[in-house]
Amino acid sequence: MSEHNYDVIIIGGGPARLFAGIACARNELRTLVLEKQTYPIDKACGEGIMPSGVNNFKKLGVAHFLEKYPYHLFKGISYVSAKGSVAEANFAEGCGWGVQRTKLSAALLECAETLPNLEIQEGASVACSLEENPEVSIKNNVFHPKLLIGADGLHSRVRKLANLEATIPKLKRWGCSTTF
Numbered sequence: 001m002s003e004h005n006y007d008v009i010i011i012g013g014g015p016a017r018l019f020a021g022i023a024c025a026r027n028e029l030r031t032l033v034l035e036k037q038t039y040p041i042d043k044a045c046g047e048g049i050m051p052s053g054v055n056n057f058k059k060l061g062v063a064h065f066l067e068k069y070p071y072h073l074f075k076g077i078s079y080v081s082a083k084g085s086v087a088e089a090n091f092a093e094g095c096g097w098g099v100q101r102t103k104l105s106a107a108l109l110e111c112a113e114t115l116p117n118l119e120i121q122e123g124a125s126v127a128c129s130l131e132e133n134p135e136v137s138i139k140n141n142v143f144h145p146k147l148l149i150g151a152d153g154l155h156s157r158v159r160k161l162a163n164l165e166a167t168i169p170k171l172k173r174w175g176c177s178t179t180f
């Protein structure tokens with residue numbers, strides 16, 4: 001078993017986590033992202049990046065990787081209930097970007113691959129334990145990062161391991177996206 005040293009390990013490589021990985025690497029932290037799927041990754045999503053998200057993409061130098069892909073500006077959100085009542089509002093400031101999920105995934109990966117402090121392993125099946133210190137093992141490697149970020153999605157195993165399960169809200173929300 002060989003030992004590797006990373007400051008941060010992120011389990012799960014969705015958009016939020018690739019973004020966190022880029023932020024860690026830009027702060028000189030040796031960071032490893034472990035993703036079980038292969039890129040680009042698709043997922044049911046309304047594909048809307050809110051203005052605050054767009055600003056953060058610009059701050060972290062991700063925006064120009066995204067701008068080479070088609071995106072649509074949107075100025076607000078409207079919710080339509082099953083009975084047809086509508087609630088809608090424009091953003092107080094700025095516009096959102098409507099971007100296809102796979103393009104977002106590809107752009108974030110391209111940005112991540114330019115950072116020497118950031119390593120991405122895709123197709124990774126990970127085991128981890130949160131006893132005294134976080135331990136992550138994959139194939140013949142064992143890691144003891146200073147920080148472990150559990151970003152393995154809606155049914156997160158890391159969240160379960162950390163006893164951070166929350167009660168699931170009763171009210172279900174349905175999303176459907178329409179293109180004009």
Ligand SMILES: Cc1cc2nc3c(=O)[nH]c(=O)nc-3n(C[C@H](O)[C@H](O)[C@H](O)COP(=O)(O)OP(=O)(O)OC[C@H]3O[C@@H](n4cnc5c(N)ncnc54)[C@H](O)[C@@H]3O)c2cc1C
Binds near residue numbers: 013045047126151153
């Ligand atoms: C219908 C719908 C519409 C939505 N619309 C929007 C929207 O318009 N705008 C918006 O901002 N958000 C939207 N969201 C929410 C958005 O999809 C999530 O907030 C976002 O995907 C969270 O990103 P993430 O990286 O945390 O997790 P995910 O995108 O869920 O990524 C988790 C990743 O972890 C990986 N993984 C899981 N287990 C392991 C493991 N054991 N080892 C390694 N990897 C693992 C998975 O393969 C996956 O790639 C929507 C969600 C839904 C359901």
